Amino acid sequence: MAEMAANGQEPEVLFWVGCAGSFDDRYKRVTRAFVQILEHVGVKYAVLGTEESCTGEPAKRAGNEFLFQMQAITNIEVLNAYNIKKIVTACPHCFNTIKNEYPDLGGNYEVIHHSTFLQQLINEGKVKIKGGGEFKGKRITYHDSCYLGRANDIYEAPRDVLAALDADLVEMKRSRANGLCCGAGGAQMFKEPEPGRKDINVERTEEALATLGGGNGVIATACPFCMVMMNDGVKNKEQEDNVKVFDIAELIAQAEGLTK
Amino acid sequence: MIGISNIIFLIVAALGIGLFVWQIRKIRKNIQMGRDLTLEDNPSERINKTLLVAFGQQKMFKRMLPAVLHLFVYVGFLVINIEVLEIMIDGIFGTHRILGIMGPFYDALMAINEILGALVIIACVMFLWRRNVTKVPRLATGVEMRAWPKMDANVILVTEIVLMLALFAFNISDLKLAQLKGEELAGAFPISSMFVDAFSSDAGTLATIASTGWWIHIIGILAFMNYLPSSKHFHIIMAFPNVYFSKLAPKGKFTTNPAITHEIKAMLDPSYQPPAPEVDAEGNPIIQRFGAKDVEDLTWKQLMDSYTCTECGRCTSVCPANITGKLLSPRKIVMDTRDRMEEKGEHPAIFDPAQYGKDAGTERVKADTEERTLLRGYITPEELWACTTCNACVESCPVNIDQLSTIMDLRRYLVLEESAAPASLNAMFTNIENNGAPWAFPASDRFNWADELYLPSKN
Structure with a gap:
């Protein structure tokens, strides 16, 4: 972004990578897949690179409003300095925070989640998956992210994206507004669960596996935390050879033949 | 004709309503202990929400069986209250079925009331069954479901059944009395007419049953109204303001201090x-x-x-x-x-x-x-x-x-x-x-994800 600004250019959209997209080895692959799609369709985008910092979301959910606002106000200064108007992110937590909580602190942007962004690309015909690509007919179940779904009422965009794969989409019993959390929200990602009978991600993975009905299948996610939790759940159930967890951007990039 | 019973009725009704107002004022005071908050934006959206969620019970229908049963009780409560209005007027002025002057409309109203009354009884019995026999987990278990909340639910359901039975007793004996006198009773009573033959033919007994049923129904309603503030059943009033004042922003938006x-x-x-801090009445x-x-x-x-x-x-x-x-x-x-x-x-x-x-x-x-x-x-x-x-x-x-x-x-x-x-x-x-990240990675590594990316633009 700094480079673009130095050349007097403004991006169509700023890609907010997020901490997981920057540091988590698994989610870095999602970041790259999404960037490959952006390059493929020729969107003029930018990233903040090292100027990006945590949105403060986990601090806020953990009750640390002070730290959240510190982060938010600093980030807003950076974004406003670059005159950013539109932001896309692959993280529902970043998405929710920038879209809903930054305006009160002076940050007003058009914020869209990558599921909606991909949905638009598909609708505009910029991403055409010929013949459905390699996921044609494959069993895929989509796990709703709370911060995309209930928090922001985005249920159809990720499903529309998956529909482009011409796969065998199956719904879990608890889906859309009734979707069961993966267990990582509210800063749970960064702590051990409280004592209980079972871990939430195991409960949810069992449901996903039952829905996929044995054999090979894919659990599709649209959130870095969900991805970690579902991956751990699949490992816990020793199903990692049969069931893979993919972000919707990875599925599109693969079906388009952008990655291997 | 206004007689002694009308005066007694007036006193009872005034006491019941007065006591209820007194309780509501206390509840108001309790709610006002909370911090100030202005929730007056978008009145039209709020009214829409109230119509859909509170009046229309939209969210109840996520679970079909309880939603339908609850709908019977809810509509029953709303419609049968029109008859309560009549009871009040009759009670004060010593009239008998004063709304009978409405003719066919009154017939329809009474008929609907009777059917709803029967549905209310069926629904309440099924609710009691779900709570006490099949023990639906969300109703029967949980640390917070101590003795009082469980008892409260049963008290409500039994009271509702008794109120409906009292209303039926009143209607049936009233109907029979009219029959004995060879008169036509205002209103249509599809349920009560089925039970007319089961009642005694003694005019005195019938009059007693009718008036007892009448009194139990109205005193029951007044007592029930005064029970509401101590009970979970208070939702029948609070649901409306609570939905009106509910959050309009996306659920993911948390408050900012x-x-x-x-x-x-x-x-x-x-x-x-x-800005200067807010001050209280004394300027502190x-x-x-x-x-x-x-x-x-x-x-x-x-x-x-x-x-x-x-x-x-x-x-x-x-x-x-x-x-x-x-x-x-x-x-x-x-x-x-x-x-x-x-x-x-x-x-x-x-x-x-x-x-x-x-x-x-x-x-x-x-x-x-x-x-x-x-x-x-x-x-x-x-x-x-x-x-x-x-x-x-x-x-x-x-x-x-x-x-x-x-x-x-x-x-x-x-x-x-x-x-x-x-x-x-x-x-x-x-x-x-x-x-600047929830994990302990150096901020300078934030862009490293791009290193492994082979992009045409980076050639």
Whole structure:
């Protein structure tokens, strides 16, 4: 972004990578897949690179409003300095925070989640998956992210994206507004669960596996935390050879033949 | 003709209504213990929501069977109240079925009333069955379902059945009396007419049954009305304002504390002048806690939530923490808020449900700790730290209670005032402070993901 600004250019959209997209080895692959799609369709985008910092979301959910606002106000200064108007992110937590909580602190942007962004690309015909690509007919179940779904009422965009794969989409019993959390929200990602009978991600993975009905299948996610939790759940159930967890951007990039 | 019974009726009705008003004023006072909050934006959207969610029971229909049964009782309550209006007029002026002058409209009204009355009885019996025989988990289990809440539910259902039976007794004997006199009774009674032959033919007995039924119904209604403020059944009133004042913003938007914003802006820019703090009536600045420790730290809306809760347990039954055996139960958070509010403020009820709970059934989880505040005295940090903020509870609530906002305010108090977050969360805070990410990675590595990317533009 700094480079673009130095050349007097403004991006169509700023890609907010997020901490997981920057540091988590698994989610870095999602970041790259999404960037490959952006390059493929020729969107003029930018990233903040090292100027990006945590949105403060986990601090806020953990009750640390002070730290959240510190982060938010600093980030807003950076974004406003670059005159950013539109932001896309692959993280529902970043998405929710920038879209809903930054305006009160002076940050007003058009914020869209990558599921909606991909949905638009598909609708505009910029991403055409010929013949459905390699996921044609494959069993895929989509796990709703709370911060995309209930928090922001985005249920159809990720499903529309998956529909482009011409796969065998199956719904879990608890889906859309009734979707069961993966267990990582509210800063749970960064702590051990409280004592209980079972871990939430195991409960949810069992449901996903039952829905996929044995054999090979894919659990599709649209959130870095969900991805970690579902991956751990699949490992816990020793199903990692049969069931893979993919972000919707990875599925599109693969079906388009952008990655291997 | 106005006689002695009309005067007695007038006194009874005045007493009943007066007592109810007196209780409502106490409840108002309790709710006003909460922090100020202005919720007057978008009145048209709020009215729409109230029509859909409260009047239209939209969210009830996520579960079909209870929704239909509840609809019978709800519509029954609304329509049969028109007959109560008649009862009041008859009672005061000594008339008999005064609304009979409406002719065919009255016939239809009475017929609908009778059918609804029968449906109410069927629904209430099935509700009793679900609570006490099949023991539907969300109604029968949970630490917060102590003796009083269980008893309360049964009292409501039995009372409703008795009220309906009284109404039928009145109608049947009235019908039979008219038959004996060879008169035509105003109104149509499809259910009562089936039972006419089963009643005695003695005019005196019939008159007694009719008037007893009549009195039981009206006194029952007045008594029931005065029972509401002590009961979960108060939702029949509170559901409407509570939905009207519910959150319109996306569920993911949590509140922002402006006092903190001023502090941070002053820190970053020494020339920043924060606005003068709000002052109370005596001109002293109001110093508010960060987050909530006790009921007065919550907003009036959060307190109103707790008066609206009908303890149906839908929130708890969809809570991922609760499903997997953690201590958190969103219903308990709301019920505890109400109990604490009534302990600290005024008890509106003529009789004190908390006393009932002490003598019978399971004790409160953490009943008598030294700190009798909402936090710790009623709700433990372990419950609060189990929440994933997934909004399933908020989504499921048929009367738009925001359980999550209360959980978050209690959490904020733990962190901002007591620094009592779990150690791993403190580590996460430190990481964000030091390197701008919740994990301990150097900020300079933030762009490394691109190194492995072979992009045409990077050629």
